[in-house]
Amino acid sequence: MPTILAALVCGLVFGFGLAISGMTQPTKVLGFLDVLGLASGRWDPTLAFVMIGALAVAAPGFLLTRRRARPLFGEIAAWPSQRDIDRPLLAGAVLFGIGWGLVGLCPGPAIANLATLSSRIVAFVLAMAAGMLALDFWRRRRVAAAA
Amino acid sequence: MAPFDPVSALVGGALIGLAAVLLMLLNGRIAGVSGILGEALTGDDRGWRLAFLAGLVAAPLLLGAVGRPVPTPWMPSSFAIVIAAGLLVGFGTRLGGGCTSGHGVCGIARLSPRSIAATLVFMRRGLGG
Numbered sequence: 001m002p003t004i005l006a007a008l009v010c011g012l013v014f015g016f017g018l019a020i021s022g023m024t025q026p027t028k029v030l031g032f033l034d035v036l037g038l039a040s041g042r043w044d045p046t047l048a049f050v051m052i053g054a055l056a057v058a059a060p061g062f063l064l065t066r067r068r069a070r071p072l073f074g075e076i077a078a079w080p081s082q083r084d085i086d087r088p089l090l091a092g093a094v095l096f097g098i099g100w101g102l103v104g105l106c107p108g109p110a111i112a113n114l115a116t117l118s119s120r121i122v123a124f125v126l127a128m129a130a131g132m133l134a135l136d137f138w139r140r141r142r143v144a145a146a147a
Numbered sequence: 148m149a150p151f152d153p154v155s156a157l158v159g160g161a162l163i164g165l166a167a168v169l170l171m172l173l174n175g176r177i178a179g180v181s182g183i184l185g186e187a188l189t190g191d192d193r194g195w196r197l198a199f200l201a202g203l204v205a206a207p208l209l210l211g212a213v214g215r216p217v218p219t220p221w222m223p224s225s226f227a228i229v230i231a232a233g234l235l236v237g238f239g240t241r242l243g244g245g246c247t248s249g250h251g252v253c254g255i256a257r258l259s260p261r262s263i264a265a266t267l268v269f270m271r272r273g274l275g276g
Contacts, residue, residue: 006173007195011202012209014166014178014248019207019217021159022149027221033273046156051251053160054167058256061168071175078175080254082244085264092243093250093265097272099235103224106247107180107240110233111203113220120222124233129188131237132181136189 002073015112021050024112026104033101149218167253170199179249181240243269 022028023046031037031044071077100106105113105124113121167178174195176183180203187196207217222229240246243265245254250269254262 003174003195004198007170007176007198008202010166010170010173010178011199012206013162013169013202014180014199015203015206016210017159017162017164017166018203019159019210020162021156022152023159024207024217025149025220028149033275035274044151045153046151049153049156050160050163051255053157054164054252055160055256057161057164058167058252059258061164062171062253062256065168065172068172071171072173074173074175076175077171078177079171079257080177080259080261082261083259085261089243089261089265090268092239092241093268094272095235095239096243096246097239097269099232099239100247100269101273101275102232102235103222103229105220105222105232106236107184108203108246108248110236111180111184111200112207114204115208116219118220118222120224120226120229121220123226124229124236127230127233128237129184131234131239132185132188132241133237134234135238135241136185 006073014108017050017054018109018112021053022046023050024109026109029100029104029106029109033104163248163252164256167248167256177249177253179245179253181237181246182244182249185237185241239269 018024028044028046031042032047035043037043068077103124107128110121110125110128114125170176170178176195183196183199187193187200210217245262245265250262250265255266
């Protein structure tokens with residue numbers, strides 16, 4: 001139960017951050033990705049400032065958290081252990097980047113916008129879930145084929 | 148579109164960073180939204196993941212309730228483009244093991260070479276390069 005409550009609070013704080021920073025508005029993200037707007041003054045630096053704010057807290061926060069052997073409620077601290085820059089990582093980042101650049105939505109803001117019940121947001125989230133299920137299905141088939 | 152406001156961008160960003168630190172400190176988990184959603188769909192241990200996603204959905208509603216309504220998302224693209232983008236984002240983030248939050252915030256904060264590489268690649272692709 002404490003892990004569920006903690007996750008709910010973390011989701012709320014994360015969502016407040018997305019909404020307050022303006023990142024729930026896809027046009028702000030597209031305004032950042034539109035570097036051609038730099039010369040004409042159309043470029044929107046918001047995303048860079050959001051990243052700076054997030055890293056300024058997360059980097060020292062993680063360093064301090066690392067000193068603890070275990071999390072307060074969970075059993076283990078699940079720090080990612082993969083280190084290699086492999087093909088799935090890069091191919092996945094390419095596909096994600098293309099999709100992100102098309103409409104200006106990444107997973108967090110897409111979900112944080114769900115309560116607006118905007119038909120395009122709902123369509124995006126359903127398609128995103130389908131894409132995730134498709135990757136899972138494809139991976140399972142590859143594992144089954146290799147076995 | 149709302150004008151650029153560096154203070155709300157920094158404050159909002161700091162809250163995102165705080166949420167990431169809290170989730171690791173309390174539950175020992177990385178606040179990567181694509182991973183949390185993907186595992187909620189296909190994995191086990193769904194409880195905390197669904198709770199995190201519920202918090203994400205509830206946050207703008209709560210802001211609206213205290214008199215700080217969040218602007219409705221403006222998306223002029225056709226449904227075909229929106230669905231194609233959703234499929235690419237879903238498939239790509241799971242294949243690459245993360246998105247803007249997991250790689251872009253948590254990974255870079257840990258100085259993970261994988262996450263730095265992934266963020267450079269998806270940022271560059273996002274720019275249309």
